[in-house]
Amino acid sequence: AGSRQEPATAAGGASEVRMAAAARSWIASLDPGQRTAALFPLDAPQRLAWHFIPRARPGLALKDMREEQRVLAGCLLEAALGGQGAAQIKTVRELDDVLRWMAEKDGGRADHRDALLYALAVFGEPAAGRAWSFRFEGHHVSVTVSCDGAGGVAFSPYFIGAAPALVREGPRAGLRALAQEQDLGLSLFASLDEEQRARAFLGQDVPRDILIPPGAELKRLEPAGVPAAALDPLQRDILERLVRAYVADTEEGLRDPALLDTQKAWFAWAGAGERDRLHYYRVQTERIVIEFVTTQGDTNHIHAGWRDFERDATRDWLLAHLAAEGAR
DSSP states (O other): OTTOOOOOBTTBOHHHHHHHHHHHHHHHTOOHHHHHHHEEOTTOGGGGOOOOSSSOOSSEEGGGSOHHHHHHHHHHHHHHHHHHHHHHHHHHHHHHHHHHHHHHHTTOOOTTOOTTOOEEEEEEOOOTTSOEEEEEEETTEEEEEEEOSSSOEEOOSEEEEESSSBOOSSTTTTOBSSHHHHHHHHHHHHHOOHHHHHHHBOOSOOOSSOSSOTTSOOOOOSSOOEEGGGSOHHHHHHHHHHHHHHHTTSOGGGSOGGGGOOTTOEEEEEEOSSTTSOEEEEEEOSSEEEEEEEOTTOTTOEEEEEEETTTOGGGTHHHHHHHHHHTO
16 A cells, blocks of 8 residues: 555645655554554544653653665655654754763763654545644654644644753764754844834743643743844844745645735744843744744753644644534
8 A cells, every 4th residue: 555656636736645655665664563653543642642741751752663674764854754753853862962072972871762663653544635733752752743634734733842952071072053043033023213122022031841741731932023024124024034934844846825924923932132141032923933042041942843733733723624524
């Protein structure tokens, strides 16, 4: 079944067909024990239980795959997230090996830091016209991709973090994760005039983490900050580039263009305006909320990501869609 080709239909464009085919190719490579670990019904409670801390998680870990299976898992990620998104996740995974190197350099052990301790889980049957979902998750990564079977695709929750955000020593010295996301946020805040800054500024206190963590209700955050309508053209350009830095971690052929709409966006900031000091920002549009924070009192530790108010997995977008279709 993994090699069967499906025609592109109105219920799923070519990109969605490629993604489903990549998922089936990976599934076809699994032995029975691996299938038990990796595959779940669409309504399994594990589909909604996402997190980004080191922990045991549903799915099949890269560590428990053969090399060819890891390649196929990578093909699925690239089909869903495009080259930029897949590369971003690869960088974050490599940072876990950096953390292990740092611990061992100081005489400690950190076996839980491993670029292969990231798991892939598939929910439902990947096929044209069928609702299904997958999640790729590990330390500082939790990405859920969902298809409603009628051409709709969602990428929320989408969490990405980095520690160390900038590698300062060792074999990977100079590697920096989430550079665009940080630098564009700093640039937008620096560009604000006194009146704009007064509207955007939330105070010097920086949250210890994102304000909509796993398990929390997905809702708009207040105060909203300064609206896009109050920005000048150069600032609007920075804002658009900032939103694109996040959303472009998804395959363009699968992406709803509304995710990039900043016409009614709001920007808010807390903390200092320098990279080496604690800071937090958020962008809220009609469709998504983005959060970025230098977390846990460490300027070299970042938590970031975005949520889709309309199609977030925790709002059970898929099953709600299926229920609506069944009621017709």
